[in-house]
Amino acid sequence: MNKQVTFEQRLTERNDARAAELRRRFAAAGVVVVNLMSSPGAGKTTLLSATLAALSPEPAGVVIGDLATDNDAQRLRTVTPWVRQITTGTLCHLEAAMVEEAIADWELSQLRYLFIENVGNLVCPANFDLGERARVVLFAVTEGEDKPEKYPPILYRADLVLLAKSDLLHPLAFDEQRFVVAVRRVNPRVPILTLSARTGEGLGSWLDWLRTLHPTGRPGSSDRVQAS
Amino acid sequence: MHELAIASSLVETLAERFRERPKTRITAVYLRLGPLAGVVESALRAAFEVAALGTLAEGARLEIEHTSLKVRCHICGHEQALADPAEDGEDIRLSCLVALPEVCPQCSAPVLDLVEGDELDLVAAEVIENEQASDVRTTTD
Numbered sequence A: 001m002n003k004q005v006t007f008e009q010r011l012t013e014r015n016d017a018r019a020a021e022l023r024r025r026f027a028a029a030g031v032v033v034v035n036l037m038s039s040p041g042a043g044k045t046t047l048l049s050a051t052l053a054a055l056s057p058e059p060a061g062v063v064i065g066d067l068a069t070d071n072d073a074q075r076l077r078t079v080t081p082w083v084r085q086i087t088t089g090t091l092c093h094l095e096a097a098m099v100e101e102a103i104a105d106w107e108l109s110q111l112r113y114l115f116i117e118n119v120g121n122l123v124c125p126a127n128f129d130l131g132e133r134a135r136v137v138l139f140a141v142t143e144g145e146d147k148p149e150k151y152p153p154i155l156y157r158a159d160l161v162l163l164a165k166s167d168l169l170h171p172l173a174f175d176e177q178r179f180v181v182a183v184r185r186v187n188p189r190v191p192i193l194t195l196s197a198r199t200g201e202g203l204g205s206w207l208d209w210l211r212t213l214h215p216t217g218r219p220g221s222s223d224r225v226q227a228s
Numbered sequence B: 001m002h003e004l005a006i007a008s009s010l011v012e013t014l015a016e017r018f019r020e021r022p023k024t025r026i027t028a029v030y031l032r033l034g035p036l037a038g039v040v041e042s043a044l045r046a047a048f049e050v051a052a053l054g055t056l057a058e059g060a061r062l063e064i065e066h067t068s069l070k071v072r073c074h075i076c077g078h079e080q081a082l083a084d085p086a087e088d089g090e091d092i093r094l095s096c097l098v099a100l101p102e103v104c105p106q107c108s109a110p111v112l113d114l115v116e117g118d119e120l121d122l123v124a125a126e127v128i129e130n131e132q133a134s135d136v137r138t139t140t141d
């Protein structure tokens, strides 16, 4: 005899539960965790190098999801001892259990920030909560103004959008307003910051934003606020 | 192919629920999918077929209900559902943007929040508690 059994839960329930547990651990340890997502080559690693250098001496760690190579991890080891690489093989996204395993032997309370550099992909990571405090989606000026239009699901869940490589805005005649409109159509209220890891432009606002994620956020420690 | 990870998770959830009743067979699985779920239906169907092989859900029918986008005005609270749900996630990525209104039809405020449309839900399963069939199989084997 056929019978209906009710579930009413997310398909990603198992990962969500794991992520919720991680989120509790991160909060208890006082570490702010950022899930950074972009297409391959948009500049996640370059941005993280610059960010970690600028945050120093505040201790920050990085977990990197990569299909195969160890290059990104090698680059970041020059700015922080806290680097873990997750080689995902054919898997196109990170899951909470992988992050949990990668940081298993870390004393989280020693860190103030933990950046998770997700696999370069703007589709698959959208569904997988990693226990982060904030989701940051990064686009590069080189990807064109309309790129955000192709990825509504990941934008919908974004807490911040970064437009990187701003030193190329003028050389490429990038229409910043068109980019902003594309983002706003899916996520009308997400903050958008423009920056360049190469020139340092906009880095201060990005650091300000990161600091507000701490419950004891001190946005006053930046140059922008001091100037006002 | 994150759909494969999602389908595997689905099969594990189903198996876990019926762990105490190993003779249960699942004949249909009911899902709810929103345009912002970030899942392509055809890929999810293919992945489920593979993930279910050799499990209690092997051969089960996937019944997928598509929901539409809903926006809410943050000034006046007016809610509006947008157009018809599209057929497949791949089309929706672009079409939902085109469908989004720029201002609130009630008060003309320029900011509308998406409040529904990211559903990726396991709603229910249809099962047979197949005591007899299993008994017959074990005696004839």
Ligand SMILES: [Zn+2]
Pocket: B073, B074, B075, B076, B077, B078, B104, B105, B106, B107, B108, B109
């Ligand atoms: Zn309104």
